[in-house]
Amino acid sequence: MKLNCTIDGTQQSMVVNANKPLNRILEELSDSFVRNHGCLDAGCGNCIVLINGAARLSCLIPAFRANGAAILTYAGFRKTRFCHDIERAYAETGIKPCSQCYASKTILIGGLLNRYDQTRASSMIKGDAENKANYSIYSRDYLEREMGINICKCTDIDDIAKVVELAYTYRRQRSGR
Amino acid sequence: MADNIKAPSIHIPKSLADLLTEKGKDPxxxxxxxxSYIMARPFFYTDGSGDDIISITQIPELTKVSQTDRYLEAGACVTIEQLLNSGSYLMGKETFRAITSIASSMVRSQATIGGALCTPDTRFFLSCVLSTIGAQVEIRLLSKRGLKGHKITSSQMWLPVNKLYNSEGVFLYENKAIxxxxxxxxxxxxxxxxxxxxNPMREMDSTVFFGFEYTPVPNGISHPNLCLAFPKNGFFQNLDFSNQLSSLSxxxxxxxxxxxxxxxEKKLEESCPSATPIQRERSRRLFVSILYQISQGIV
Structure with missing residues:
Protein backbone atom coordinates (compact mmCIF):
# COMPACT_ATOMS: atom_id res chain seq x y z
CA MET A 1 0.00 0.00 0.00
CA LYS A 2 1.01 3.62 -0.40
CA LEU A 3 1.55 5.27 2.93
CA ASN A 4 1.34 9.05 3.16
CA CYS A 5 2.14 10.62 6.49
CA THR A 6 4.11 13.38 8.12
CA ILE A 7 7.14 12.22 10.06
CA ASP A 8 8.89 14.86 12.17
CA GLY A 9 7.33 17.60 10.08
CA THR A 10 8.40 16.13 6.74
CA GLN A 11 5.80 14.82 4.35
CA GLN A 12 6.66 11.20 3.52
CA SER A 13 5.22 8.94 0.87
CA MET A 14 6.29 5.31 0.60
CA VAL A 15 5.10 1.88 -0.46
CA VAL A 16 4.99 -0.60 2.42
CA ASN A 17 3.14 -3.73 3.47
CA ALA A 18 -0.18 -2.73 5.00
CA ASN A 19 0.50 -4.69 8.19
CA LYS A 20 4.04 -3.45 8.71
CA PRO A 21 4.43 -2.05 12.24
CA LEU A 22 5.21 1.65 12.38
CA ASN A 23 8.34 1.10 14.49
CA ARG A 24 9.92 -0.91 11.66
CA ILE A 25 9.09 1.82 9.15
CA LEU A 26 10.60 4.47 11.41
CA GLU A 27 13.73 2.38 11.96
CA GLU A 28 14.32 2.17 8.25
CA LEU A 29 13.81 5.90 7.79
CA SER A 30 15.83 7.17 10.69
CA ASP A 31 19.09 5.95 12.18
CA SER A 32 18.33 7.59 15.47
CA PHE A 33 15.07 5.72 16.07
CA VAL A 34 15.44 3.07 18.74
CA ARG A 35 16.10 -0.43 17.42
CA ASN A 36 14.69 -2.89 19.85
CA HIS A 37 12.95 -6.07 18.89
CA GLY A 38 14.13 -7.92 21.96
CA CYS A 39 10.81 -7.27 23.62
CA LEU A 40 8.89 -9.14 20.87
CA ASP A 41 6.63 -6.11 20.52
CA ALA A 42 4.68 -4.14 23.12
CA GLY A 43 6.96 -5.36 25.86
CA CYS A 44 9.50 -2.63 26.51
CA GLY A 45 7.83 0.70 25.77
CA ASN A 46 10.91 2.12 24.06
CA CYS A 47 9.30 2.83 20.70
CA ILE A 48 6.82 5.48 21.84
CA VAL A 49 6.05 8.25 19.36
CA LEU A 50 3.49 11.04 19.27
CA ILE A 51 0.76 10.40 16.73
CA ASN A 52 -1.41 13.47 16.22
CA GLY A 53 -0.22 14.69 19.64
CA ALA A 54 -1.04 11.52 21.58
CA ALA A 55 1.68 9.15 22.81
CA ARG A 56 1.41 5.72 21.19
CA LEU A 57 3.47 2.54 21.04
CA SER A 58 4.59 2.54 17.42
CA CYS A 59 4.97 -1.27 17.41
CA LEU A 60 1.19 -1.55 17.84
CA ILE A 61 0.31 0.69 14.90
CA PRO A 62 0.14 -1.02 11.50
CA ALA A 63 1.00 1.01 8.41
CA PHE A 64 -2.59 1.22 7.21
CA ARG A 65 -3.60 2.97 10.46
CA ALA A 66 -0.77 5.50 10.14
CA ASN A 67 -1.96 6.78 6.80
CA GLY A 68 -2.45 10.55 6.97
CA ALA A 69 -1.13 10.82 10.53
CA ALA A 70 1.32 13.38 11.90
CA ILE A 71 4.06 11.35 13.58
CA LEU A 72 6.65 12.87 15.86
CA THR A 73 9.61 10.75 16.96
CA TYR A 74 12.06 11.90 19.61
CA ALA A 75 14.29 13.35 16.87
CA GLY A 76 11.48 15.71 15.92
CA PHE A 77 10.10 16.19 19.42
CA ARG A 78 13.43 17.38 20.85
CA LYS A 79 13.29 20.43 18.58
CA THR A 80 9.97 21.58 20.01
CA ARG A 81 9.48 23.98 22.90
CA PHE A 82 7.45 21.29 24.70
CA CYS A 83 10.55 19.13 24.90
CA HIS A 84 12.59 22.09 26.14
CA ASP A 85 10.20 22.44 29.09
CA ILE A 86 10.80 18.81 30.03
CA GLU A 87 14.57 19.07 29.60
CA ARG A 88 14.55 22.21 31.76
CA ALA A 89 12.68 20.25 34.42
CA TYR A 90 15.27 17.43 34.20
CA ALA A 91 18.06 19.95 34.69
CA GLU A 92 16.30 21.76 37.53
CA THR A 93 15.45 18.63 39.52
CA GLY A 94 18.63 16.73 38.68
CA ILE A 95 16.46 13.75 37.73
CA LYS A 96 17.10 12.22 34.35
CA PRO A 97 16.11 8.85 32.87
CA CYS A 98 18.90 6.56 31.68
CA SER A 99 20.10 6.70 28.08
CA GLN A 100 18.13 3.55 27.19
CA CYS A 101 14.71 5.01 28.00
CA TYR A 102 15.42 8.76 27.84
CA ALA A 103 13.72 9.32 24.47
CA SER A 104 10.70 7.22 25.26
CA LYS A 105 10.09 8.64 28.74
CA THR A 106 10.51 12.19 27.49
CA ILE A 107 7.90 11.63 24.77
CA LEU A 108 5.67 9.89 27.30
CA ILE A 109 5.86 12.94 29.59
CA GLY A 110 5.19 15.15 26.55
CA GLY A 111 2.06 13.11 25.81
CA LEU A 112 0.95 13.40 29.45
CA LEU A 113 1.38 17.18 29.40
CA ASN A 114 -0.65 17.39 26.18
CA ARG A 115 -3.36 15.48 27.97
CA TYR A 116 -3.21 17.84 30.97
CA ASP A 117 -3.69 20.71 28.53
CA GLN A 118 -6.74 19.05 27.01
CA THR A 119 -8.19 18.43 30.45
CA ARG A 120 -7.83 22.07 31.39
CA ALA A 121 -9.47 23.13 28.16
CA SER A 122 -12.48 20.87 28.62
CA SER A 123 -13.51 18.65 31.45
CA MET A 124 -12.30 15.30 30.14
CA ILE A 125 -14.69 13.12 32.01
CA LYS A 126 -18.19 13.92 33.06
CA GLY A 127 -20.03 11.81 35.51
CA ASP A 128 -20.01 10.31 38.94
CA ALA A 129 -17.77 12.33 41.28
CA GLU A 130 -16.17 9.22 42.72
CA ASN A 131 -15.42 7.81 39.29
CA LYS A 132 -14.03 11.16 38.30
CA ALA A 133 -11.68 11.06 41.28
CA ASN A 134 -10.52 7.55 40.36
CA TYR A 135 -9.80 8.73 36.88
CA SER A 136 -7.97 11.89 37.88
CA ILE A 137 -4.99 12.35 35.65
CA TYR A 138 -3.18 14.24 38.41
CA SER A 139 -3.19 11.26 40.78
CA ARG A 140 -0.08 9.22 41.55
CA ASP A 141 -1.89 6.03 40.50
CA TYR A 142 -2.55 7.52 37.12
CA LEU A 143 1.06 8.56 36.66
CA GLU A 144 2.30 5.15 37.79
CA ARG A 145 0.04 3.36 35.33
CA GLU A 146 0.92 5.68 32.45
CA MET A 147 4.66 5.56 33.01
CA GLY A 148 4.51 1.80 33.64
CA ILE A 149 4.25 1.25 29.90
CA ASN A 150 8.02 1.71 29.81
CA ILE A 151 9.53 -1.15 31.76
CA CYS A 152 12.84 0.58 32.53
CA LYS A 153 12.99 1.16 36.29
CA CYS A 154 15.84 3.66 36.26
CA THR A 155 13.69 6.47 37.65
CA ASP A 156 11.41 6.38 40.66
CA ILE A 157 7.78 7.33 40.03
CA ASP A 158 7.90 10.09 42.66
CA ASP A 159 10.88 11.61 40.85
CA ILE A 160 8.99 11.44 37.56
CA ALA A 161 6.05 13.16 39.29
CA LYS A 162 8.36 16.06 40.24
CA VAL A 163 9.58 16.37 36.65
CA VAL A 164 6.03 16.27 35.26
CA GLU A 165 4.84 18.90 37.72
CA LEU A 166 7.74 21.24 37.02
CA ALA A 167 7.58 20.75 33.24
CA TYR A 168 3.89 21.56 33.32
CA THR A 169 4.57 24.71 35.35
CA TYR A 170 7.10 25.81 32.72
CA ARG A 171 4.65 25.07 29.95
CA ARG A 172 1.93 27.12 31.61
CA GLN A 173 4.29 29.99 32.37
CA ARG A 174 5.41 30.08 28.77
CA SER A 175 1.90 30.13 27.42
CA GLY A 176 0.89 32.79 29.98
CA ARG A 177 -1.75 30.69 31.75
CA MET B 1 14.18 -11.20 6.21
CA ALA B 2 11.69 -9.32 4.04
CA ASP B 3 11.65 -12.02 1.34
CA ASN B 4 9.18 -14.30 3.06
CA ILE B 5 6.80 -11.55 4.12
CA LYS B 6 3.55 -11.53 2.20
CA ALA B 7 1.67 -8.25 1.86
CA PRO B 8 -1.91 -8.71 3.02
CA SER B 9 -4.89 -6.94 1.48
CA ILE B 10 -6.88 -4.66 3.70
CA HIS B 11 -10.67 -4.73 3.51
CA ILE B 12 -12.47 -1.78 5.07
CA PRO B 13 -16.22 -2.44 5.13
CA LYS B 14 -18.44 0.59 5.70
CA SER B 15 -21.44 -1.22 7.15
CA LEU B 16 -22.20 -4.25 9.26
CA ALA B 17 -23.89 -5.96 6.30
CA ASP B 18 -20.68 -5.60 4.25
CA LEU B 19 -18.65 -7.02 7.10
CA LEU B 20 -20.91 -10.04 7.51
CA THR B 21 -20.83 -10.73 3.78
CA GLU B 22 -17.07 -10.45 3.49
CA LYS B 23 -16.36 -12.52 6.59
CA GLY B 24 -18.95 -15.08 5.56
CA LYS B 25 -17.35 -15.49 2.15
CA ASP B 26 -13.84 -15.77 3.48
CA PRO B 27 -13.68 -16.96 7.11
CA SER B 36 -3.42 -3.98 20.40
CA TYR B 37 -3.61 -7.78 20.73
CA ILE B 38 -2.81 -8.85 17.17
CA MET B 39 0.11 -6.46 16.79
CA ALA B 40 1.56 -7.52 20.12
CA ARG B 41 1.80 -11.18 19.12
CA PRO B 42 5.44 -12.21 18.78
CA PHE B 43 6.51 -12.28 15.14
CA PHE B 44 3.12 -10.95 13.96
CA TYR B 45 4.80 -9.28 11.01
CA THR B 46 7.82 -11.47 10.39
CA ASP B 47 6.14 -14.89 10.45
CA GLY B 48 5.11 -14.26 6.85
CA SER B 49 1.56 -15.60 7.20
CA GLY B 50 0.15 -12.35 5.76
CA ASP B 51 -3.52 -13.26 6.22
CA ASP B 52 -5.79 -10.68 4.66
CA ILE B 53 -7.11 -8.16 7.15
CA ILE B 54 -10.58 -6.77 7.60
CA SER B 55 -10.48 -3.49 9.50
CA ILE B 56 -13.77 -2.85 11.28
CA THR B 57 -13.27 0.53 12.95
CA GLN B 58 -15.17 2.45 10.29
CA ILE B 59 -18.45 0.65 10.75
CA PRO B 60 -20.88 3.09 12.42
CA GLU B 61 -22.94 0.33 14.08
CA LEU B 62 -19.86 -0.94 15.87
CA THR B 63 -18.62 2.40 17.16
CA LYS B 64 -21.83 3.70 18.69
CA VAL B 65 -22.54 4.08 22.41
CA SER B 66 -26.06 4.49 23.69
CA GLN B 67 -27.48 4.33 27.17
CA THR B 68 -30.74 4.02 29.01
CA ASP B 69 -31.47 4.11 32.74
CA ARG B 70 -30.90 0.37 32.94
CA TYR B 71 -27.89 -0.28 30.77
CA LEU B 72 -25.20 1.04 28.50
CA GLU B 73 -24.93 -0.45 25.07
CA ALA B 74 -21.62 -0.12 23.26
CA GLY B 75 -20.57 -1.31 19.83
CA ALA B 76 -17.78 -3.85 19.74
CA CYS B 77 -15.34 -1.32 18.27
CA VAL B 78 -15.75 1.20 21.06
CA THR B 79 -12.40 1.58 22.79
CA ILE B 80 -12.04 0.91 26.48
CA GLU B 81 -11.20 4.59 26.99
CA GLN B 82 -14.42 5.66 25.24
CA LEU B 83 -16.33 3.20 27.40
CA LEU B 84 -14.91 4.83 30.53
CA ASN B 85 -15.72 8.30 29.24
CA SER B 86 -19.30 7.48 28.36
CA GLY B 87 -20.04 5.04 31.13
CA SER B 88 -18.87 6.90 34.19
CA TYR B 89 -22.42 7.89 35.22
CA LEU B 90 -23.72 4.41 34.82
CA MET B 91 -20.99 2.17 36.17
CA GLY B 92 -20.40 1.32 39.81
CA LYS B 93 -17.18 2.74 41.23
CA GLU B 94 -15.52 -0.68 41.59
CA THR B 95 -16.35 -1.61 38.01
CA PHE B 96 -15.05 1.72 36.82
CA ARG B 97 -11.86 1.36 38.82
CA ALA B 98 -11.32 -2.19 37.58
CA ILE B 99 -11.72 -1.19 33.94
CA THR B 100 -9.42 1.79 34.46
CA SER B 101 -6.76 -0.51 35.88
CA ILE B 102 -6.69 -2.72 32.78
CA ALA B 103 -3.91 -0.77 31.12
CA SER B 104 -2.46 2.69 30.62
CA SER B 105 -4.55 5.21 28.70
CA MET B 106 -2.27 4.67 25.72
CA VAL B 107 -3.37 1.04 25.40
CA ARG B 108 -6.94 1.73 26.53
CA SER B 109 -7.46 4.20 23.72
CA GLN B 110 -6.41 1.59 21.21
CA ALA B 111 -7.90 -1.61 22.63
CA THR B 112 -11.57 -2.18 21.84
CA ILE B 113 -14.19 -3.93 23.96
CA GLY B 114 -14.89 -6.51 21.27
CA GLY B 115 -11.21 -7.17 20.75
CA ALA B 116 -10.61 -7.68 24.45
CA LEU B 117 -13.48 -10.17 24.67
CA CYS B 118 -12.75 -12.08 21.46
CA THR B 119 -9.04 -12.85 21.72
CA PRO B 120 -8.94 -16.52 20.76
CA ASP B 121 -6.77 -17.98 23.51
CA THR B 122 -6.13 -15.33 26.14
CA ARG B 123 -8.60 -13.98 28.64
CA PHE B 124 -8.06 -10.47 29.89
CA PHE B 125 -9.45 -8.65 32.90
CA LEU B 126 -12.31 -7.08 30.92
CA SER B 127 -13.96 -10.46 30.29
CA CYS B 128 -13.81 -11.23 34.02
CA VAL B 129 -15.21 -7.80 34.99
CA LEU B 130 -18.06 -7.87 32.46
CA SER B 131 -18.92 -11.45 33.28
CA THR B 132 -19.07 -10.67 37.00
CA ILE B 133 -21.47 -7.76 36.59
CA GLY B 134 -23.70 -9.77 34.26
CA ALA B 135 -22.99 -7.97 30.98
CA GLN B 136 -24.42 -9.43 27.80
CA VAL B 137 -23.08 -9.51 24.28
CA GLU B 138 -24.80 -9.60 20.93
CA ILE B 139 -23.25 -11.93 18.41
CA ARG B 140 -24.10 -12.52 14.76
CA LEU B 141 -23.74 -16.14 13.77
CA LEU B 142 -22.75 -16.58 10.14
CA SER B 143 -24.05 -19.31 7.90
CA LYS B 144 -23.89 -20.06 4.20
CA ARG B 145 -27.08 -20.81 2.30
CA GLY B 146 -28.00 -21.63 -1.26
CA LEU B 147 -26.95 -24.56 -3.43
CA LYS B 148 -23.35 -23.45 -3.73
CA GLY B 149 -23.22 -21.76 -0.36
CA HIS B 150 -22.89 -18.34 -1.95
CA LYS B 151 -25.57 -16.64 0.08
CA ILE B 152 -24.42 -15.48 3.50
CA THR B 153 -27.03 -15.14 6.21
CA SER B 154 -26.62 -14.21 9.81
CA SER B 155 -28.70 -14.78 12.91
CA GLN B 156 -28.48 -12.61 15.97
CA MET B 157 -28.41 -13.69 19.60
CA TRP B 158 -27.68 -12.25 23.01
CA LEU B 159 -25.47 -14.17 25.42
CA PRO B 160 -23.99 -13.59 28.86
CA VAL B 161 -20.26 -12.91 28.55
CA ASN B 162 -19.27 -16.17 30.26
CA LYS B 163 -20.96 -18.21 27.52
CA LEU B 164 -18.38 -16.98 25.05
CA TYR B 165 -15.69 -19.20 26.58
CA ASN B 166 -15.20 -22.78 27.55
CA SER B 167 -13.69 -23.77 30.89
CA GLU B 168 -10.20 -23.55 29.40
CA GLY B 169 -10.82 -19.93 28.48
CA VAL B 170 -10.91 -20.56 24.73
CA PHE B 171 -13.19 -18.27 22.75
CA LEU B 172 -15.92 -20.51 21.33
CA TYR B 173 -17.08 -18.43 18.39
CA GLU B 174 -13.85 -17.76 16.50
CA ASN B 175 -14.62 -17.62 12.76
CA LYS B 176 -18.23 -18.64 13.45
CA ALA B 177 -19.68 -15.38 14.64
CA ILE B 178 -19.01 -11.68 15.00
CA ASN B 199 1.21 -9.31 35.58
CA PRO B 200 -1.08 -10.51 32.77
CA MET B 201 1.35 -9.52 30.02
CA ARG B 202 4.51 -11.07 31.44
CA GLU B 203 3.44 -13.83 33.84
CA MET B 204 0.44 -15.39 32.16
CA ASP B 205 0.81 -18.72 33.93
CA SER B 206 0.56 -17.24 37.38
CA THR B 207 -1.89 -14.36 36.90
CA VAL B 208 -5.38 -14.54 38.35
CA PHE B 209 -8.27 -12.19 37.62
CA PHE B 210 -10.85 -12.25 40.37
CA GLY B 211 -14.35 -10.78 40.26
CA PHE B 212 -17.08 -11.16 42.85
CA GLU B 213 -20.50 -9.54 43.04
CA TYR B 214 -23.21 -10.00 45.66
CA THR B 215 -26.27 -8.36 47.11
CA PRO B 216 -25.94 -7.75 50.84
CA VAL B 217 -28.91 -8.98 52.88
CA PRO B 218 -29.26 -9.27 56.67
CA ASN B 219 -27.17 -12.24 57.90
CA GLY B 220 -25.94 -13.24 54.49
CA ILE B 221 -25.44 -12.49 50.86
CA SER B 222 -27.71 -13.17 47.93
CA HIS B 223 -27.11 -13.50 44.21
CA PRO B 224 -23.39 -14.11 44.62
CA ASN B 225 -21.49 -14.30 41.38
CA LEU B 226 -17.86 -15.36 41.42
CA CYS B 227 -15.76 -15.21 38.28
CA LEU B 228 -12.13 -16.24 37.93
CA ALA B 229 -10.10 -15.88 34.77
CA PHE B 230 -6.62 -17.24 34.12
CA PRO B 231 -5.11 -15.55 31.04
CA LYS B 232 -4.03 -18.61 29.08
CA ASN B 233 -5.52 -21.36 31.17
CA GLY B 234 -9.15 -21.02 32.00
CA PHE B 235 -12.34 -19.24 32.80
CA PHE B 236 -14.39 -20.17 35.84
CA GLN B 237 -17.93 -19.18 36.68
CA ASN B 238 -19.88 -21.89 38.42
CA LEU B 239 -23.57 -21.72 39.27
CA ASP B 240 -23.37 -24.58 41.82
CA PHE B 241 -20.65 -22.83 43.70
CA SER B 242 -22.56 -19.54 43.70
CA ASN B 243 -25.62 -21.32 45.10
CA GLN B 244 -23.52 -22.83 47.89
CA LEU B 245 -22.23 -19.36 48.70
CA SER B 246 -25.70 -17.90 48.98
CA SER B 247 -26.60 -20.52 51.57
CA LEU B 248 -23.74 -19.36 53.80
CA SER B 249 -24.86 -17.42 56.88
CA GLU B 265 -10.39 -25.77 45.04
CA LYS B 266 -12.32 -28.90 44.11
CA LYS B 267 -14.51 -27.08 41.59
CA LEU B 268 -11.45 -25.44 40.04
CA GLU B 269 -9.72 -28.80 39.67
CA GLU B 270 -12.80 -30.25 38.00
CA SER B 271 -13.65 -27.38 35.68
CA CYS B 272 -10.30 -25.70 35.01
CA PRO B 273 -7.75 -28.53 34.92
CA SER B 274 -5.38 -26.42 32.84
CA ALA B 275 -5.05 -23.74 35.52
CA THR B 276 -1.60 -23.96 37.08
CA PRO B 277 -1.22 -24.88 40.79
CA ILE B 278 -0.08 -21.34 41.60
CA GLN B 279 -3.20 -19.91 39.93
CA ARG B 280 -5.44 -22.26 41.90
CA GLU B 281 -3.67 -21.41 45.14
CA ARG B 282 -3.85 -17.69 44.45
CA SER B 283 -7.56 -18.00 43.65
CA ARG B 284 -8.19 -19.87 46.89
CA ARG B 285 -6.32 -17.32 48.98
CA LEU B 286 -7.99 -14.38 47.26
CA PHE B 287 -11.37 -15.94 47.85
CA VAL B 288 -10.63 -16.58 51.53
CA SER B 289 -9.35 -13.05 52.08
CA ILE B 290 -12.40 -11.53 50.36
CA LEU B 291 -14.77 -13.66 52.46
CA TYR B 292 -13.01 -12.49 55.63
CA GLN B 293 -13.23 -8.90 54.42
CA ILE B 294 -16.94 -9.26 53.68
CA SER B 295 -17.63 -10.82 57.05
CA GLN B 296 -15.79 -7.94 58.76
CA GLY B 297 -17.62 -5.37 56.68
CA ILE B 298 -14.46 -4.13 54.93
CA VAL B 299 -15.86 -4.61 51.41
Missing part, protein backbone atom coordinates in the same frame (compact mmCIF):
# COMPACT_ATOMS: atom_id res chain seq x y z
CA UNK B 28 -9.87 -16.76 7.06
CA UNK B 29 -10.00 -12.93 6.98
CA UNK B 30 -8.39 -11.65 10.13
CA UNK B 31 -10.65 -9.20 11.95
CA UNK B 32 -8.68 -6.15 13.02
CA UNK B 33 -10.29 -3.83 15.54
CA UNK B 34 -7.88 -1.82 17.71
CA UNK B 35 -4.95 -4.07 16.93
CA UNK B 179 -19.48 -9.90 18.28
CA UNK B 180 -21.32 -6.67 17.59
CA UNK B 181 -22.57 -5.14 20.84
CA UNK B 182 -22.02 -5.27 24.57
CA UNK B 183 -24.73 -4.38 27.05
CA UNK B 184 -23.44 -3.33 30.46
CA UNK B 185 -26.01 -3.12 33.28
CA UNK B 186 -26.27 0.11 35.26
CA UNK B 187 -24.96 0.22 38.81
CA UNK B 188 -27.20 -1.29 41.45
CA UNK B 189 -26.94 -1.79 45.19
CA UNK B 190 -24.83 -4.87 44.58
CA UNK B 191 -21.32 -4.88 45.92
CA UNK B 192 -18.47 -5.72 43.60
CA UNK B 193 -14.90 -6.71 44.30
CA UNK B 194 -12.26 -7.01 41.62
CA UNK B 195 -8.64 -8.01 42.04
CA UNK B 196 -5.73 -8.88 39.77
CA UNK B 197 -2.78 -10.88 41.03
CA UNK B 198 0.29 -11.02 38.81
CA UNK B 250 -22.90 -14.29 57.72
CA UNK B 251 -20.56 -13.64 59.37
CA UNK B 252 -19.16 -17.11 58.64
CA UNK B 253 -16.70 -18.67 61.07
CA UNK B 254 -13.22 -19.70 59.99
CA UNK B 255 -14.27 -23.35 59.57
CA UNK B 256 -17.06 -22.40 57.15
CA UNK B 257 -14.65 -20.22 55.18
CA UNK B 258 -12.14 -23.08 55.01
CA UNK B 259 -14.89 -25.44 53.80
CA UNK B 260 -15.90 -23.00 51.05
CA UNK B 261 -12.26 -22.58 50.04
CA UNK B 262 -11.88 -26.36 49.77
CA UNK B 263 -15.02 -26.54 47.68
CA UNK B 264 -13.66 -23.84 45.39
Missing amino acids: SLRIFAGG LTKVRIPAKTNNIQVFRTLG FPPDSQQIEDMAKLL
